[in-house]
Amino acid sequence: MSDLIRTIRQDLNEFSADLHLIGSDTLARRHPGEHPDNFGAGVMAEPATPQAAAAIVRWCVENRVPVVPQGGRTGLVGGGVSRPGELILSTARLNGIEAIDPLARTVTVGAGVTLQALQEATAGTGLTPGIDLAARGSATIGGMIATNAGGILAFRNGVMRHQVLGIEAVMPDGSLFSDLTRVLKVSAGPDIKQLLIGSEGAYGFITRAVLKLESFNSMRATALVGVKDATSALALIAHFRAQPALQLEGAELMWRRYFVDSAGERGFDLDWLEGDTAAVLLIEVSAASEAEARTALEEGLADLWEAHELTSGIVSASLDQARRFWALREESDFIYRLHPAAPSYDVSLPPGALDAYVAGLRDRLKAMDPGFDAYVYGHVADGNLHISVIGAGSAEAAVKEPIEDAVYTGVGECGGSFSAEHGVGLEKHRAYLVYGNPARRALAGAIKAALDPRNLFNTGKVPYRAE
Amino acid sequence: MSDLIRTIRQDLNEFSADLHLIGSDTLARRHPGEHPDNFGAGVMAEPATPQAAAAIVRWCVENRVPVVPQGGRTGLVGGGVSRPGELILSTARLNGIEAIDPLARTVTVGAGVTLQALQEATAGTGLTPGIDLAARGSATIGGMIATNAGGILAFRNGVMRHQVLGIEAVMPDGSLFSDLTRVLKVSAGPDIKQLLIGSEGAYGFITRAVLKLESFNSMRATALVGVKDATSALALIAHFRAQPALQLEGAELMWRRYFVDSAGERGFDLDWLEGDTAAVLLIEVSAASEAEARTALEEGLADLWEAHELTSGIVSASLDQARRFWALREESDFIYRLHPAAPSYDVSLPPGALDAYVAGLRDRLKAMDPGFDAYVYGHVADGNLHISVIGAGSAEAAVKEPIEDAVYTGVGECGGSFSAEHGVGLEKHRAYLVYGNPARRALAGAIKAALDPRNLFNTGKVPYRAE
CATH class of the missing domain: 3.30.70.2190 (Alpha-Beta Plaits)
Incomplete structure (x- = not known):
């Protein structure tokens, strides 16, 4: 048992029943998810209640221990990667489906509930979550909110932001922010919970949410x-x-x-x-x-x-x-079986711009190396393309930046995004700094400083202080 | 011509073609909109470009002149009220409909465009804005974003927040924040523009926006x-x-x-x-x-x-x-013809809670005064009720707070909101402080201090500093 776990157990003895602490031995027997370094911290807390989550965050603030939130660990950009000296804060035990309200077409869920579990729980009501994606079996509601997930129904129902009515979260000062609104219409001052959507754990740790449900038709x-x-x-x-x-x-x-x-x-x-x-x-x-x-x-x-x-x-x-x-x-795993090092991207463009973009992308890649090509596929109705550059082979590392530039050229100019639904995490740092919106970035940093002055929440992911 | 206008004209001479300045004589001949004090400042700037809007804001920051943003002046809670010494900043000349993209189902519009003008402009495309409301003839897109307007289609398409893809705004430091995203899917760091939606002009002055469009069927x-x-x-x-x-x-x-x-x-x-x-x-x-x-x-x-x-x-x-x-x-104006002093409210509750709420409301009003009753009507599918308390007559002013309490009792507890679609403005100050979410309020204040440290934007509306 690590010193860190021993100390936390002593200090937070009152929460012992609701705060599971897991060390590196146990983590070594679990699958780390989509990134091999997700368990790098070697210590994980799994609070079973929002209060226990708040207690461990307060402890981390007092002891200056950085916190890395994790959900289903299905993220593709390293947003859940942790390092020694940090503490992983997992939503795994915040997994209750509390209230399905068919009249209001809403559900209150713990952040650790997987999308598929929620789909199964609502199946008998004729309703379903308005969002669906290939990683439904492991992606959690909390993680999907933190990354503003999109998926296959966004063209019709919008993205995760449009599904979220209420959020409860532990803020970086250890306070429990509870705005479990269950209605669509709220115009009652600035809607602070919006900041937690798509901020990849930098502004807080989501514990519960209220989501909209949509009609489901199997015909x-x-x-x-x-x-x-x-x-x-x-x-x-x-x-x-x-x-x-x-x-x-x-x-x-x-x-x-x-x-x-x-x-x-x-x-x-x-x-x-x-x-x-x-x-x-x-x-x-x-x-x-x-x-x-x-x-x-x-x-x-x-x-x-x-x-x-x-x-x-x-x-x-x-x-x-x-x-x-x-x-x-x-089932796109075959990409990495056939092309293990294929660098992968996730961009969005106005749909009318897709053909010119794809043609330009292929030209730019061929100009770099006639052997380069790209797998291109995705959610065409909302202009979201997934791209894997192939044929790059062992040259991939050396030419990473030019390939990125080939992929991102023109995306922002036409009103699109260098990251459509995967987030920034670790992998898209350079893209965030080179292709992100500078004004948006500066304001994100100012708000990060206001909410998390000690810079403890998912430090080193979205690069707030790199300006 | 007022001294203020003369000084601004001198200082911002380079913007003279794009910055109309209007004094109290001209304002006296215009209709002030839904609140008689909207023109209280006696000075209005109507920038015709975002750059001119940014210039006048920078001038206001340098000269410590508070800014009151105004759109169609259809707001029902006094969010546009201005006082002597302030400057009204109007979206009236930011009224271009720039780009309708039927494939992407989006439109780029100036903040001063009315909803009806936008509905008419898109009519030929089979598409329409996803939001509709009774004040369509005068309500502007900028004002609808600033108040996170709801209306009659929210149950299906969501509220204004769910329609907005991109925003351009002048921030309280006079910088032009441009995030005219034209795609649905963006997961590229915290989405700062969300703060501008529903913040009633306290965080910035919206100049342009990109909105979603939805299918329209006249059958x-x-x-x-x-x-x-x-x-x-x-x-x-x-x-x-x-x-x-x-x-x-x-x-x-x-x-x-x-x-x-x-x-x-x-x-x-x-x-x-x-x-x-x-x-x-x-x-x-x-x-x-x-x-x-x-x-x-x-x-x-x-x-x-x-x-x-x-x-x-x-x-x-x-x-x-x-x-x-x-x-x-x-056409609900008859309320005020029949009951000129009727205090009016706009709450939202989970739809399943409506009957118990309405019965309880009537009981609470009757208990105060057997002559009290209420007009109740609204968007039942999303639980948004408009309420006018009638029979209160001249006693209204004296019993305003107890009536408010009768209306707001239980609304927040069931996950609803004391203000569904009208905002806080001036009229809902007490409700914001008594019935609003304290954690949300505190964070809104912290972000106000970070974005508008001189407290110049729509000062005295949403009461950020009353804690």
């Missing part, structure tokens, strides 16, 4: 459609969104190389795909019945086939087949 | 339905929201006395209304055609008639009749 049809570009995919999307009797449930675009390699890895038949197809759109709609959804999808594709030069398409014949369609998009 | 049907309580109305609403082929476009509940007096003032026939009806629900749905919308509405009401003890109902036979239905709800 769906799903298709894969070969398109010539993002513009063509967006025309299909607009067509289906304009139909009052349909709801668009998914619109994911995979440019050819991503789609073909993903299909190859999963043994997915490609005979239906025409040879010159530039990209494949996964589109899903819901309607009053599965038959209506399927008919609307088939008729819509037939109507648009020539005008939008669709090359090929298959409509799912079963839920199981639809799941296989989705797996091609969501 | 509608509208009904007035007599219900026995809010719970019954919410059951109807849930029924129609669960139908995939329908969209709920409006759900406004008017308790009996409001509805009967509104109908009386407008000469609206009440023969159809059963005598014991407790409240009337205005419900509007859209579908693939007007006939489908009307059929779905009629069938839904027939299906639910007995189970939910509906007492009476009429479905509109024309757009003109639907407009008359809406006027009963939206």
Whole structure:
């Protein structure tokens, strides 16, 4: 048992039942999540109540021990990485689903609840969280708030910020901030809890939240459609969104190389795909019945086939087949099996700018090295692209900055973002400083100084003091 | 010409073309809007560019002149009231609609654009702003952002915060903060622009914004339905929201006395209304055609008639009749014709709590004075009630605080808000201090001190320093 744990146990004896402390031996037997250094601190506190969380934070403030909040450790930018001398503060035991209110369409949840657990808990009500993403099995509500997660339904329901009505959090001074608002409409002075959304643990440790719920309709049809570009995919999307009797449930675009390699890895038949197809759109709609959804999808594709030069398409014949369609998009691990060092990015642009951006990106990469290429795929309706640069091989480390520049060129200028839904963490420091908004950065630093004057909360992640 | 105007003209000569300055003589010929003291300062600057706005703010900072931002002056809580020695900063000339992007479903607008002008500008695109409210003809986008406006579509699209993608604003130090993001997904460090939403001009002066647009469907049907309580109305609403082929476009509940007096003032026939009806629900749905919308509405009401003890109902036979239905709800000026001194409130509660709250409110008012009653009406799907206490007559001033207490009792405890969509301004000072969230208030004050250390922006409105 480490000295740190022994000291905390003595000092916070009154919270012993509600404050699990875990040392490096135990952590060594757990999976560290998406970043190998998440457990670097070697000490983790798992408070089971907000009060215990506040107590451990107060202890950390008094003893000047930096705090690293962690949720499901699914973050892709190192936002949960911890170092010796720090304390990991985990939401794992703040995992109650407290109140589902079907009339108000809200739910009160502990920050450590996974998205999938919440989806399962609400399934019987005809309602579901308004946000969904591939990491649903491990991503937690607290982490999703801290990173302002986006996912596959953002084009319709907005991002995590638009789902959050209330937040309870331990602030960096150890006080418990409780604003568990359960209504949509609040105009009662500045809405301070907004600062906790998307600040990656730098402004506080989220313990509970109230979220909106949205109607869920399982009467769906799903298709894969070969398109010539993002513009063509967006025309299909607009067509289906304009139909009052349909709801668009998914619109994911995979440019050819991503789609073909993903299909190859999963043994997915490609005979239906025409040879010159530039990209494949996964589109899903819901309607009053599965038959209506399927008919609307088939008729819509037939109507648009020539005008939008669709090359090929298959409509799912079963839920199981639809799941296989989705797996091609969501199971992206193959990227790192085929290209272990592939540097990966997550940008957003106004959808109308996507084609020019992707063409420019490929040109910039080829100009650096004719062997460079990119997997490009993502949430086309809201302009969020995931990009993995491949063919970089062992040269990757040496050319990291030029590749970053190739990816980020033009993104901010058209009103997009160098980080759409993954955050800044450790990995996007340079991007934050070079491609982030300077005025926004300066104000974020001023507020960090006001809320966390000792700079103890997730220190060294979003670089507040690098100006 | 006042000395102040003369001095500003001299000092900011370079901005003369873009900075209109207006004195008390001119202001005396203009309508001051919803509060008679809005023009109290007697001096107004109307910058025509963000740069001119920043210049006049810098001048105010240097000369320690407090700034009062104003938009459409439709605010109901005195948030735009100004006093001698202050300078009114108006968005009136920041009124360009710059870029409608149908693919991205976004629009870039000047802060001084009215909601109605924006609705008209987007009408040809099949898209519309996701927010709508009765004051659409005069309320401006900047003011709606500053008060986090709600309105009649919030239950579906969220409030103003959920519509705003980008903001440009002059901060209290005179710097121009430009975060004109045009995408939904941004996780790139703390989102500072959120502070400007709902802070009623205390953290900055909004000059431009990027807003989301939503699909607009004019194929509608509208009904007035007599219900026995809010719970019954919410059951109807849930029924129609669960139908995939329908969209709920409006759900406004008017308790009996409001509805009967509104109908009386407008000469609206009440023969159809059963005598014991407790409240009337205005419900509007859209579908693939007007006939489908009307059929779905009629069938839904027939299906639910007995189970939910509906007492009476009429479905509109024309757009003109639907407009008359809406006027009963939206044209609420009659309140002040019939009861000039009626104190008015704007609270939100989880919808399931509405009936108990309204019953308790009436009991508390009757206990104070058997002659007291309340008009109650509002956006039932999101739990937002507008309340005017009537029968108080000349006793109103004397009993203002007890009436406030009767209205606000229990609102915060169930996760609601003492101010749903009107803000704090001047009128809700005591409510902010007594019924607001203390932790939220303290942090709002700390951030005010960090952003506006000279306390020059909309001083004396949201009471940051009254702790």
